[in-house]
Amino acid sequence: MSDHYDVVIVGAGFAGMYAIYRFRKQGLKVVALEAGSDVGGTWYWNRYPGARCDVPSLEYSYGFSEALEQEWDWPEVFSAQPDILRYANHVADRFDLRRDIRFDTRVSAVDFSEEDNVWRLTTEAGDTVEGRFCLMATGCLSVPNTPEFPGADRFRGEVYHTGLWPKDEVDLSGKRVGIIGTGSSGVQAIPELAREAAHLTVFQRTPVYTVPANRKAMRAEVQQEFRDNYRQIREMQQSNAGGVSNFRPVKSVRGRSGQPAPPPAPSAVPAAEPVAPTADSTGILDLSPEQRHQLVRERGLGVLLTFREAYVDLEANEAANAAFRDGIRDLVEDAETAETLCPTTYGLGCKRQVLDRDYYDTFNRDNVTLVDVKANPIVAITETGLSTSAADYELDVVIYATGFDAMTGALLRANITGRGGRRLADKWEHGPVTYLGLALSGFPNLFTVTGPGSPSVLCNMLVAIEQHVNWVGDCIGYLREHGYATIEALPAAEDEWVAHVNEVAEGTMYTTPSCNSWYLGANIPGKPRIFMPYVGGYPRYRQRCEEVAASDYEGFQFR
Ligand code: N01
Secondary structure, eight states: OOEEEEEEEEOOSHHHHHHHHHHHHTTOOEEEEOSSSSSOTHHHHOOOTTOBOSSOTTTSSOOSOHHHHHHOOOSBSSOBHHHHHHHHHHHHHHTTOGGGEEOSOOEEEEEEETTTTEEEEEETTSOEEEEEEEEEOOOSSOSBOOOOOTTGGGOOSEEEEGGGOOSSOOOOBTOEEEEEOOSHHHHHHHHHHHHHBSEEEEEESSOOOEEEOOOOBOOHHHHHHHHHTHHHHHHHHHTSTTSOOOOOOOHHHHHHHSSOOOOOOOOSSOOSOOOOOOTTSOOGGGSOHHHHHHHHHHHOGGGGGGOGGGGTOHHHHHHHHHHHHHHHHHHOSSHHHHHHHSOOSSOTTSSOOEEESSHHHHTTSTTEEEEETTTSOEEEEOSSEEEESSOEEEOSEEEEOOOBOTTTHHHHHTOEEOGGGOBHHHHTTTSOOOBTTTBOTTOTTEEESSOTTSSGGGSOHHHHHHHHHHHHHHHHHHHHHHTOSOEEEOHHHHHHHHHHHHHHHTTSGGGOTTOOOGGGTTTSTTOOOOOOSOOSOHHHHHHHHHHHHHTTSTTEEEO
């Protein structure tokens, strides 16, 4: 005998947590199944030193409760992982969410029963839970990728993955630490690890374009100005491509210095649609290489992100890339190390923008060595360290900062089977196919939050999550109101949507042939190369979702 719910939610990160609140409010009986021992999702698992958000906290926060907005204090402009996890816990307590969450419960199968139109979920412990609807709130970056190096299991030292960092403190003092990977996680962890370890060896396959993050403490006046304007800020988020308002505190900032507020700090989500330079603005191609270099010297690497044309025009992109490399050469003392840190095989804008604190400076430390594993690949992990094709490295600790099986990984790992016993793995054999990144033909009453084909990781995740959960909640309400048992995306609507997702990604830096990012699945051997997020901007996407709902769910069929 299994438990029966209106909605079974998989995951209790920010998406699952909001779904509990929202669905409960509309009178639905819900349960969330969560693999971790507590709430927080990404922020529960990614506890590595240096982990922090790349979207400002006053924006990377829920907008559904005015009281919550007014009562929560953010200590920094871009918060660190412990503060975001504290916020998640506060939300769970404040709205009493835990009573509907089963922790330490990993879902091993999700099966649709056509006989009674019910989703039956099996857990690794062998329990079953049934729901009329199933919401996959499993996150975009929740399945860590650990490359299989020969001999990995014989290593006698400590092994960690940034995406599965232990809750207990990891003591690296006096130890020889090796870290593999220099994406966002590696870039954040490396400066912190270097401060702690006796020696840090960084095994880099592809260098990054990283710019300094805003490291300001939150000023009470700025936070208050946000609080005073939160309704307007939430509105502004709705019409911004990346779901960030770019609200500029005027009173609090001008009041202090007498100057207008500075431009918004870099954020990893694209704040605006890329636009070409206008006649009255100076484009990067209007500057000589020396002028570009001078600009970087004066204003730092982040200035290059302000040239929006570098994201749509290959020549402008190459000009920005070259200026970036000049900037790295200025920051890193050892010329050979600087060259190894210079990205040359792809351009700015291909990958998610990485933000750092002291990254390039870290390579000026005596206890840090950079190893180019593109030139000399890792061939084995040994009992006492790691071997590349050129040398052996003795290590006490190996840290994988090697990313995630992004966007599709968690959905495929859940073993979802829809109508007629069709497996999601088969449906997605050649890449993810969804309608609006929300629903799947052949899988009635199952919804994905921030799934492939939706803006997801190209948007402020909290904004994207609330929009999806609200849409799903309204859709379930519509079904009940009209007495329908199931809703299911039509294959033609799905095909049309996938074609549109591909069309808008075409011609952007994200899909240039030289670009190999996790957005394209290129980080996982054998994964189909498809650009997975929707790059047409959050407002356009939201409008489409609203139109679909307003037209009695065009592109869906009811039974
Ligand atoms: O993962 P990644 P990540 N041998 O895939 C290397 C979010 N995030 O965890 O580029 C050697 O970007 C790989 O090399 P290459 C954010 O959305 C946000 O760092 O494949 N190296 C690369 O250097 C981000 O984009 C925040 O050649 C191997 C690295 O591992 C996303 O998560 C913080 C290898 C993986 O980089 C993922 O970031 C952290 C191999 N076999 C994460 N396999 C913030 O909010 C992989 N690599 C700031």
